Amino acid sequence: MIVDERITAYINSLDKELPSVLLELEKEALEKHVPIIKKETQGVLRFLLQLQQPKRILEVGTAIGFSALFMSEYTGKDCAITTIEKVAMRLVEAEKNLANPIFPNKDKITLRKGEALEVLKELVTEGQCYDFIFLDAAKAQYMSFLPELMKLLGKNGMLVTDNVLQDGTVINSRYSITRRYRTIHSRMREYLYTITHMEELSTVILPVGDGIALSSKLEQ
């Protein structure tokens, strides 16, 4: 936890309650240890969606569909959400949830199965364009997804990247990081450096949840 636990708990206590069906899905995900967006991240996402009112959303990392269903709740009727997942066990749960009639806006969501990099390339070939991208998959791959994401993100589009501060360890020296986490540590630092220094993007990093980077694609 990168922000004082009591401050986070207080802020979360002020947040709007989720619709009961989403609350149930959130509870189920947490019980099964599925890593879904934290409460405080939900607040930021809801705020951005209501402000920007995107029409086409791309999510990388569906898990069991919680955040896709969450986004379907806070977007207009004409919004379409595409979400990508590759793990078979997660796909079974996601397909079940995304077909469940208790979720009133589920029909906005299309699930694309497969390795994200491959699916992103397919979307580029199809000429797809998104005004909001939520990146919440394997952190070590963010850097390799970036060129495709930039092709898919429309002008003034928003790229939201979750888990960028890695529980705060991203600030530590490479040598203090356990050997098995060094690759992910250096790739995340490279990703953060890149999105904060690219001419096409304006980026701010918020110490919310596990860290969120908000990047807006500038008109060139």
Ligand SMILES: C[S@@+](CC[C@H](N)C(=O)[O-])C[C@H]1O[C@@H](n2cnc3c(N)ncnc32)[C@H](O)[C@@H]1O
């Ligand atoms: C943190 S979870 C997503 C949680 C979800 N966004 C939510 O908040 O409800 C990350 C998901 O991304 C998937 N994932 C990771 N790397 C991927 C890749 N290269 N291609 C497709 N899916 C991937 C994982 O299987 C996992 O289910």
